[in-house]
Amino acid sequence: MAEELTIAHGETSGGFEKTPGWLDWYDGPSKPAFQVPAGAVDAHCHVFGPGEQFPYAPERKYTPCDASADQLFALRDRLGFERNVVVQATCHGADNRALVDVLRRSEGRARGVATVRRDVTAEQLAELHEAGVRGVRFNFVKRLVDRVPTESLGEIVEKIAPLGWHVVIYFEAEDLPDLYDFFSSIPTDVVVDHMGRPDVTKDPDGPEFGLFLRFMRENPNVWTKVSCPERLSVTGPRALDGEQHAYTDVVPFARRVVEEFPDRVLWGTDWPHPNLKDHMPDDGLLVDYIPQIAVTPALQHKLLVDNPRRLYWSEGD
Numbered sequence: 001m002a003e004e005l006t007i008a009h010g011e012t013s014g015g016f017e018k019t020p021g022w023l024d025w026y027d028g029p030s031k032p033a034f035q036v037p038a039g040a041v042d043a044h045c046h047v048f049g050p051g052e053q054f055p056y057a058p059e060r061k062y063t064p065c066d067a068s069a070d071q072l073f074a075l076r077d078r079l080g081f082e083r084n085v086v087v088q089a090t091c092h093g094a095d096n097r098a099l100v101d102v103l104r105r106s107e108g109r110a111r112g113v114a115t116v117r118r119d120v121t122a123e124q125l126a127e128l129h130e131a132g133v134r135g136v137r138f139n140f141v142k143r144l145v146d147r148v149p150t151e152s153l154g155e156i157v158e159k160i161a162p163l164g165w166h167v168v169i170y171f172e173a174e175d176l177p178d179l180y181d182f183f184s185s186i187p188t189d190v191v192v193d194h195m196g197r198p199d200v201t202k203d204p205d206g207p208e209f210g211l212f213l214r215f216m217r218e219n220p221n222v223w224t225k226v227s228c229p230e231r232l233s234v235t236g237p238r239a240l241d242g243e244q245h246a247y248t249d250v251v252p253f254a255r256r257v258v259e260e261f262p263d264r265v266l267w268g269t270d271w272p273h274p275n276l277k278d279h280m281p282d283d284g285l286l287v288d289y290i291p292q293i294a295v296t297p298a299l300q301h302k303l304l305v306d307n308p309r310r311l312y313w314s315e316g317d
């Protein structure tokens, strides 16, 4: 375990230059008005570097400001969560050192989703498992990664399935028709990031979101994160300046999924929110978005506690 560097907010260490126009994560989030249930899990967040300790990958498509393990734990405590699921960010490629460091540092309170290549060895996977990794991420968003052929991904699935891991997939709604059969063929649990990025200017009862709902109905091994309203929203209002009813245009989509698939949904902050172009949300107010999409205490408990515990802490604490 490397010793944590103290990184000032908005800094990128190690001689890296942030991508022009980069928005830094929000420093000093508000205390949420919505109190998450005891044992709640922030099931989608990242760490970036710090670049000096964990250099960004040469093949990355963006260079962020650092967002360290200690800064993530401070946010966790501020928002009232008990645990995190940390997802390997594309700016680190398949170099999982920063991820493993945060998992080891968390004292069992974080699990991870890694990125691996087809030539990953059983020993490397065993080491990741021991650190707390429970899944791999396949990314199909063209602005973030170069496309990996599905045959290579199939080889990775064969290697990780015996460990009881799952596959996290990130894609945009317009690409689901092409990827539908491949996704449906994955035998492990599958978790879709950010509801497959629907275009929320379209009708939630229309064909585009209908295909996503069908995908979940036909494949009982598929889960989704009802996260990232700040990425999907077009009309807002934004989670800023005390706004308690943020991102109302995304609510019908997320609420629909939570109510139809209450046992297969997860929620996460997406801190430190890579590549936002428009605004950086106050994460406290993002937590206040949750009761708009999970409207009863029973649904909130499944979303924030039971479901992530089942997927990431199935063997107990």
Ligand SMILES: O=C(O)c1cc(C(=O)O)oc(=O)c1
Binding pocket: 088, 089, 090, 091, 144, 193, 231, 270, 274, 275
């Ligand atoms: O939409 C994004 O830009 C984005 C990027 C990453 C990543 O770079 O890993 O992760 C996310 O969950 C979302």
